Amino acid sequence: MTKNLVNKQGKYGNYGGMFIPEVLVAPIKELTRAFNAIGMSKRFQEHLAEVLRHYAGRPTPLTEVKSFSQAINGPKIYLKREDLLHTGSHKINNALGQCLLAREIGKSRIIAETGAGQHGVATATACAYLGLDCVVYMGKVDIERQSPNVAKMKLLGAEVISVGSGTQILKDAINEALRDYATNFDTTHYCIGSALGPHPYPEMVRIFQSVIGNETKKQCREKFATDPDVIIACVGGGSNAIGIFSPFIAKKKVRLIGVEAGGLGDDLGQHAARFFSGKPGVLHGCCSYVLQDDAGQISETHSISAGLDYPSVGPLHASLFDQKRVLYTRVKDETAILALKLLAKTEGIIPALESAHALGYLLQQGKKFNKKDKVIVNLSGRGDKDLPQLVVRGLI
Numbered sequence: 001m002t003k004n005l006v007n008k009q010g011k012y013g014n015y016g017g018m019f020i021p022e023v024l025v026a027p028i029k030e031l032t033r034a035f036n037a038i039g040m041s042k043r044f045q046e047h048l049a050e051v052l053r054h055y056a057g058r059p060t061p062l063t064e065v066k067s068f069s070q071a072i073n074g075p076k077i078y079l080k081r082e083d084l085l086h087t088g089s090h091k092i093n094n095a096l097g098q099c100l101l102a103r104e105i106g107k108s109r110i111i112a113e114t115g116a117g118q119h120g121v122a123t124a125t126a127c128a129y130l131g132l133d134c135v136v137y138m139g140k141v142d143i144e145r146q147s148p149n150v151a152k153m154k155l156l157g158a159e160v161i162s163v164g165s166g167t168q169i170l171k172d173a174i175n176e177a178l179r180d181y182a183t184n185f186d187t188t189h190y191c192i193g194s195a196l197g198p199h200p201y202p203e204m205v206r207i208f209q210s211v212i213g214n215e216t217k218k219q220c221r222e223k224f225a226t227d228p229d230v231i232i233a234c235v236g237g238g239s240n241a242i243g244i245f246s247p248f249i250a251k252k253k254v255r256l257i258g259v260e261a262g263g264l265g266d267d268l269g270q271h272a273a274r275f276f277s278g279k280p281g282v283l284h285g286c287c288s289y290v291l292q293d294d295a296g297q298i299s300e301t302h303s304i305s306a307g308l309d310y311p312s313v314g315p316l317h318a319s320l321f322d323q324k325r326v327l328y329t330r331v332k333d334e335t336a337i338l339a340l341k342l343l344a345k346t347e348g349i350i351p352a353l354e355s356a357h358a359l360g361y362l363l364q365q366g367k368k369f370n371k372k373d374k375v376i377v378n379l380s381g382r383g384d385k386d387l388p389q390l391v392v393r394g395l396i
Ligand SMILES: *Cc1c(COP(=O)(O)O)cnc(C)c1O
Pocket: 089, 090, 091, 118, 193, 194, 195, 234, 235, 236, 237, 238, 239, 240, 241, 307, 308, 352, 354, 355, 380, 381, 382
């Protein structure tokens, strides 16, 4: 089983913590207790492993992509196929973990917030499977932009609440979800979709996503009789990356690379590369690297992939950045699109635009690797969801 990495204050070094209003203290304390007593128990983890196996489709394969590697004159490349999971990405690992835990502690109602709709769909799916009520908060603008995912959530039995306050996007939906949680926590669990938010969320999500890294480690031992040389993952809030990195953090020989959204360019507002131009700050309950202007106002961000388009990042990543344990870098929209197209053409796999950022790093740097290096790329999701956007922009 995976061990807790946070200290008693819920911090990873200087980052993380619980920056919450008084009304959230009781629910967050209850959740922390439940996660430590039940979520970390052997019985619960075995139950979750069964659900992941028989419902979500774990273990996912490790696929060697020789033609892709040849095309970029690169090293030996293997994809960890989270795209093959039910609902098409790693998000279901965490949604099932949190919803199962919530049901065990007697909650009957789950709330979530979603920007692009991916986490909303994963949560609505887990709720339908586990017999829980589901309410998803979504900004009005996002609802208009993401109608297929809204239809899916409704079909799965979730109520989708349109948030018309503020800028009508993800951050406004988060505010509404927090309000609901503070009022209704005796019946309700708030399911956060990435390794973010106040403690215990970053650690809970990390542990639920560590299944990716634990499987990868076992598969590498079987395939190569040793650990991989390099692991590359895209970093939005940071859950798929921390999931695959986790069992390798203490193994200093394994190079870990996190790829953020380089967007359109390096000016503030044009990208979502927190480790390129962010500074430590507090957003949505935790301290981490945050993209902000000189006055400390949260800045606008841009990425072609909605899943990477967020001004802050999980606090453990902030700590790993300061320690220089993980190399964080950025890949632009245009490179991610090229990588998506190349993987589709050479291997018959259409990656999510988020995952295409991790592949984009290899497009740029692959030829500099030692040809014998064994490189794992976390293919966090499949690209079907991105096709309408690529067609509209005339990119395919
Ligand atoms: C949501 C999403 C991401 C980004 O979230 P992380 O928490 O950083 O993993 C990456 N890939 C896919 C396919 C997603 O849906």
